[in-house]
Amino acid sequence: MDQQPKLIGLSFSLCMNDLLSGKVQIKQVKKLITGTSCTSEKDFIEAIHDYKRLGYWRNYTVEEAIEVYHQIKHLIWQPRLEGKGYPQCSEKWIEDEKNIKWLGVNNEQ
Known part of the structure; x- marks a missing residue:
């Protein structure tokens, strides 16, 4: 039985890099709380292209990133929407939501 703690990611770009590299396995992820504000899957695909163009995930293809996105999209929460x-990303991964430092407006959960 897998006893690894479930992780909560606090950055779409940084956590995706860990997932693409295998540093973190998808089965370890409880939730991914992002600062993105994508209103559709098309928006997320465009964001993936933008992140790749900006140099994120330089060792991986857009297709690989989209494949990982499809595996985790049900775990993504975008509170800005x-x-x-x-979430402030002083750490990419945490185990307890109580440790999140919130930025922006109306950040009560």
């Missing part, structure tokens, strides 16, 4: 803040 609900008028809430976004």
